[in-house]
Amino acid sequence: xxxxxxxxxxxxxxxxxxxxxxxxxxxxxxxxxxxxxxxxxxxxxxxxxxxxxxxxxxxxxxxxxxxxxxxxxxxxxxxxxxxxxxxxxxxxxxxxxxxxxxxxxxxxxxxxxxxxxxxxxxxxxxxxxxxxxxxxxxxxxxxxxxxxxxxxxxxxxxxxxxxxxxxxxxxxxxxxxxxxxxxxxxxxxxxxxxxxxxxxxxxxxxxxxxxxxxxxxxxxxxxxxxxxxxxxxxxxxxxxxxxxxxxx
Amino acid sequence: xxxxxxxxxxxxxxxxxxxxxxxxxxxxxxxxxxxxxxxxxxxxxxxxxxxxxxxxxxxxxxxxxxxxxxxxxxxxxxxxxxxxxxxxxxxxxxxxxxxxxxxxxxxxxxxxxxxxxxxxxxxxxxxxxxxxxxxxxxxxxxxxxxxxxxxxxxxxxxxxxxxxxxxxxxxxxxxxxxxxxxxxxxxxxxxxxxxxxxxxxxxxxxxxxxxxxxxxxxxxxxxxxxxxxxxxxxxxxxxxx
Numbered sequence: 001x002x003x004x005x006x007x008x009x010x011x012x013x014x015x016x017x018x019x020x021x022x023x024x025x026x027x028x029x030x031x032x033x034x035x036x037x038x039x040x041x042x043x044x045x046x047x048x049x050x051x052x053x054x055x056x057x058x059x060x061x062x063x064x065x066x067x068x069x070x071x072x073x074x075x076x077x078x079x080x081x082x083x084x085x086x087x088x089x090x091x092x093x094x095x096x097x098x099x100x101x102x103x104x105x106x107x108x109x110x111x112x113x114x115x116x117x118x119x120x121x122x123x124x125x126x127x128x129x130x131x132x133x134x135x136x137x138x139x140x141x142x143x144x145x146x147x148x149x150x151x152x153x154x155x156x157x158x159x160x161x162x163x164x165x166x167x168x169x170x171x172x173x174x175x176x177x178x179x180x181x182x183x184x185x186x187x188x189x190x191x192x193x194x195x196x197x198x199x200x201x202x203x204x205x206x207x208x209x210x211x212x213x214x215x216x217x218x219x220x221x222x223x224x225x226x227x228x229x230x231x232x233x234x235x236x237x238x239x240x241x242x243x244x245x246x247x248x
Numbered sequence: 249x250x251x252x253x254x255x256x257x258x259x260x261x262x263x264x265x266x267x268x269x270x271x272x273x274x275x276x277x278x279x280x281x282x283x284x285x286x287x288x289x290x291x292x293x294x295x296x297x298x299x300x301x302x303x304x305x306x307x308x309x310x311x312x313x314x315x316x317x318x319x320x321x322x323x324x325x326x327x328x329x330x331x332x333x334x335x336x337x338x339x340x341x342x343x344x345x346x347x348x349x350x351x352x353x354x355x356x357x358x359x360x361x362x363x364x365x366x367x368x369x370x371x372x373x374x375x376x377x378x379x380x381x382x383x384x385x386x387x388x389x390x391x392x393x394x395x396x397x398x399x400x401x402x403x404x405x406x407x408x409x410x411x412x413x414x415x416x417x418x419x420x421x422x423x424x425x426x427x428x429x430x431x432x433x434x435x436x437x438x439x440x441x442x443x444x445x446x447x448x449x450x451x452x453x454x455x456x457x458x459x460x461x462x463x464x465x466x467x468x469x470x471x472x473x474x475x476x477x478x479x480x481x482x483x484x485x486x487x488x489x
Binding site: 015016017018020021022023024026027037038072075076077078079090093095096098099100117 | 394
């Protein structure tokens with residue numbers, strides 16, 4: 001068995017969220033009075049598992065269970081409050097389908113901008129521009145400012161750029177809810193092909209069937225804690241039972 | 249990319265963006281020229297060299313205060329360093345200010361008030377001033393994240409800045425206590441009198457050997473403490489579940 005690409009050792013993440021005071025006066029009073037300005041919220045606790053090269057890991061859990069926080073820790077966006085995240089590689093991540101889009105720039109400039117955020121060099125974008133444009137289905141909108149696109153079109157643009165990275169290690173939150181049916185089919189095809197490739201993939205999803213088919217390992221989170229890790233079939237069954245017993 | 253979305257991509261656009269400070273200058277000039285113009289040599293350049301930095305500071309600080317609102321989704325979803333985003337968003341305003349102050353310097357050269365080499369001093373002082381502005385912006389960014397009324401307080405204060413900074417007057421026109429306050433408690437003062445002395449071709453009152461060191465100390469203090477605050481609170485401010 002190959003050495004893990006990523007190793008999480010008793011990882012915990014606590015958000016220390018500063019609560020905005022209504023006035024500067026109140027802020028001063030709180031500081032002088034020694035009142036806490038922040039509250040703590042543990043999003044993850046005691047999470048440990050390994051990811052090996054080429055492995056496909058699915059992360060499941062209800063809304064607010066800590067899935068995206070876990071992905072952000074794995075992608076190096078967040079740092080753990082306790083425990084260690086040891087990574088030998090950098091993950092290219094996709095958690096939000098509009099982060100970084102400049103609404104005042106045309107679609108074509110945003111391709112380069114978002115490409116840069118995903119670590120795609122200008123020369124690489126130049127090579128893949130035609131494919132990205134074709135994939136997005138926005139050929140007629142190349143010189144339209146992004147603010148004039150619909151939410152679904154923005155999502156298509158963003159996803160198309162992400163889908164053309166040559167990164168071998170991906171972390172993403174799979175949801176293309178705003179895109180139309182034809183693009184969702186394209187996105188699904190992309191996910192299928194990515195899952196069939198040798199890429200290492202960490203994926204948060206609510207699509208039980210997809211995870212069952214493609215993942216070698218599933219991590220089930222609830223209230224920031226790992227419920228189970230391992231065989232997708234068994235865990236996904238138990239997760240579905242759990243969801244039926246404990247509806248939101 | 250911020251440059252590409254700015255009005256600075258064309259000459260016409262650049263001229264258009266100068267209209268704001270020029271309109272401000274015109275109003276101030278017509279109001280104060282009669283009262284102060286007789287006592288201050290080259291009043292128009294003196295006024296311009298005062299208005300440009302104050303206008304720049306107002307715009308920059310207001311922009312910096314909204315930094316987290318604008319880029320939170322990028323910071324929370326990518327590994328892009330916050331410093332890169334901050335500097336990239338400030339590039340255009342910095343460039344714009346540099347061009348404006350250089351144009352002011354060019355006028356001074358045209359009037360024979362400043363040698364061409366003075367542009368170098370002007371550029372150095374402008375860069376030091378930008379560091380001060382960035383430092384003030386970082387302080388207010390964090391304060392604004394912690395207390396909801398800071399942006400309103402800043403709006404009121406920024407309107408007063410033009411009056412508590414020696415833009416259309418000189419320090420010797422003030423009463424001793426007001427002069428002490430404006431000279432030492434307003435961090436803009438050493439910069440403003442520095443700009444005015446450079447473009448006016450002669451030192452304005454209270455410009456001396458200590459002015460430049462005072463300006464540098466203010467800049468370093470503002471930037472160092474502002475950056476420390478920024479790094480200390482950055483994660484907590486943007487990390488929301």
